Amino acid sequence: MDPGPLRPLLQTMEYRTLGKTGLKVSRLGFGAATLGNEYGTADPQESARAVNLAIDSGINIFDVAPYYGRTLAETRLGEMVEGRRHEVIIATKCARYNKAEFDFSAGRVTQSIDESLRRLKTDYVDILHVHDIEFAHKRQVIDETIPALRNIQAAGKARFIGITGLTVCMLREIAEETDVDCLLSYCRYNLMNTDMASTLFPLAEKQGVGLMNASPLYMRLLTPEGPLDWHPASAELREVGRQVVDLCKRRGASPSKVALHYASAPSSIASTFVGISTQEEVLQNIGAIDATLDLSLLDEIDKLAEPVRHRIWKSGLPENYDRMMTD
Numbered sequence: 001m002d003p004g005p006l007r008p009l010l011q012t013m014e015y016r017t018l019g020k021t022g023l024k025v026s027r028l029g030f031g032a033a034t035l036g037n038e039y040g041t042a043d044p045q046e047s048a049r050a051v052n053l054a055i056d057s058g059i060n061i062f063d064v065a066p067y068y069g070r071t072l073a074e075t076r077l078g079e080m081v082e083g084r085r086h087e088v089i090i091a092t093k094c095a096r097y098n099k100a101e102f103d104f105s106a107g108r109v110t111q112s113i114d115e116s117l118r119r120l121k122t123d124y125v126d127i128l129h130v131h132d133i134e135f136a137h138k139r140q141v142i143d144e145t146i147p148a149l150r151n152i153q154a155a156g157k158a159r160f161i162g163i164t165g166l167t168v169c170m171l172r173e174i175a176e177e178t179d180v181d182c183l184l185s186y187c188r189y190n191l192m193n194t195d196m197a198s199t200l201f202p203l204a205e206k207q208g209v210g211l212m213n214a215s216p217l218y219m220r221l222l223t224p225e226g227p228l229d230w231h232p233a234s235a236e237l238r239e240v241g242r243q244v245v246d247l248c249k250r251r252g253a254s255p256s257k258v259a260l261h262y263a264s265a266p267s268s269i270a271s272t273f274v275g276i277s278t279q280e281e282v283l284q285n286i287g288a289i290d291a292t293l294d295l296s297l298l299d300e301i302d303k304l305a306e307p308v309r310h311r312i313w314k315s316g317l318p319e320n321y322d323r324m325m326t327d
Contacts, residue, residue: 012286012290013026013027013028013057013058013059013286014026014027014289015027015060016267016269016270016271017210017270018182018210018212018270018271019181019182019204019208019209019210019211019270020181020208020209020210021127021159021160021181021182021210023061023089023126023160023210024060025060025061025089025212025270025271026058026059026060026061026271027264027270027271027272027289028059028260028264028271028272028274028285028286028289029059029061029062029063029212029271029272029273029274030051030054030059030061030062030063030273030274030276031063031214031215031273031274031275031276032062032063032064032068032073032076032077033063033064033065033068033069033073033275034047034073034275034276034277035047035051035064035068035069035072035073035076035077035080035277036068036069036070036071036072036073036074036076037069037072038068038069038073038275039220039228039275039277040228042277043277043278044076046277046278046279047076047080047277047278048076048079048080049279050276050277050278050279050281050282051077051080051081052080052084053279053282053283054276054282055081055084055087055088057282057283057286058286059282059286060087060088060089061088061089061090061091061126061271061273062077062081062088062089062090062091063091063184063212063214063273064077064090064091064092064093064120065092065093065096065129065131066092066093066094066096066097066112066115066116066119067093067096067097067098067131070097070098071115071119074092074116074119074120075119077090077120078119078120078121078122079121081121082121085121085122089126089127090120090122090125090126090127091125091126091127091128091129091162091184091212092116092120092125092127092128092129093128093129093130093131093164094108094109094112094113094116094128094129094130094131094149095108095109095112095130095131095132095136095145096131096132096135097112102132102135102136104130104136104140104141104144104145105140105144105145105148106144106145106147106148106151109130109145109148109149109152110148110151110152113125113128113152113157113158114157117157123156123157124156124157124158124159125157125158125159126158126159126160127158127159127160127161127162127181127182128149128152128153128157128158128160128161128162129161129162129163129164129182129184130145130146130149130161130162130163130164131164132164132165132166132315132316133163133164133165133167133170133171133174133316133320134165134166134167134170134315134316134317134320134321135315135316135317135320136316136317137317137319138170138173138174138319138320141163141174142174142177142178146161146163146174146178146180149161160181160182160210161180161181161182162180162181162182162183162184162210163175163180163183163184164183164184164185164186165185165315165316166185166186166187166188166312166315166316167315167316167320167321167322168185168188168195168196168199168200168322169199169322169323170320170322171183171185171199171200172199172200172203175203175207175209176203176207180209181209181210182209182210182211182212182270183200183203183204183209183210183211183212184211184212184213184214184273185200185212185213185214186213186214186215186219187214187215187218187219187312188200188213188312189213189216189263189266189269190215190216190217190218190222190259190262190263191218191222191244191258191259191262191263191301191305192218192221192222192237192240192241192244192305192308192309193218193305193308193309193310193311193312194309195310195312195322196211196213196269197266197268200268201266201268204268205268210270211268211269211270212269212270212271212272212273213263213264213269213271213272213273214272214273215273216259216260216262216263216264216272216273216274217256217259217260217274218233218241218259219231219233221233221237221238221241222241222244222245222255222256222259223245223255223256223259224245224249224255224256226238226241226242226245227241232313232315233313234311234313236308236311237308237311237313240304240305240307240308243304244301244304244305247297247300247301247304248297248301251294251297253294253297254288256284256288257284257287257288257291258288258291258293258297258298258301260272260274260285260288260289261288261289261291261293262293262298264289
């Protein structure tokens, strides 16, 4: 690929500090679930080119997990960044290993990091997250899982630790009671749902916790292609997503670009992860964060989304459902 068009992209990538970790992360992060074929079969060679182009273009943080592709994503990412490990920040996870296979015990997460390090071809990760905490009992995460991660950190296998999940209230409650370094939530700050703003933005500012956002396209609800069959959204959420996409298209705007720019804009969010599997997607997504949004279009989108603003599907144990959940 001609490197000429990449030069302006390198000049415009924005970096933000990930809370008290001090890590300087790119505003746009590489969501590596795609490497595990979570959103359709990815071509390994093209994905490798996309990873290298992303790094060349200034994207420096990669989000992966044993769960993505059931270890395939970690394995591929390790191969793809080999020789460039010093240029990237790798965030991986523990405790979730299959659709219904979770283990938040100290023994299992301690074993898990060693498995991840082998797949990633590295002797440490920059961030180790507990994956989808809403599937765990809160006290176990606080009293067993997080202390185990601190031991992993003390052993030099993870520089920083954090927690992830859909349930923003549980993320906040655990972060208030423990001393985690960062939080990652998904589908909770986008054109249709901004729950992260009221629950996690104040916490990040008060405690210096690094905040990351994922699924800015609402797991494809906000794309012309629409969600895959497994998407857990209700018919009402799917319909509003379709209306938002149609509105953007009528106004001559790319729905995906509008959604990504909007989701990554708040300064409270250090990095926003978007799934990438091709070189074209790298360039399109970097271009999206530099776009200028039409405020009148955002006003119209806001009106469409208002009836479902705080609706989200239930995930995890009933005791952990967010109080604002109404779907």
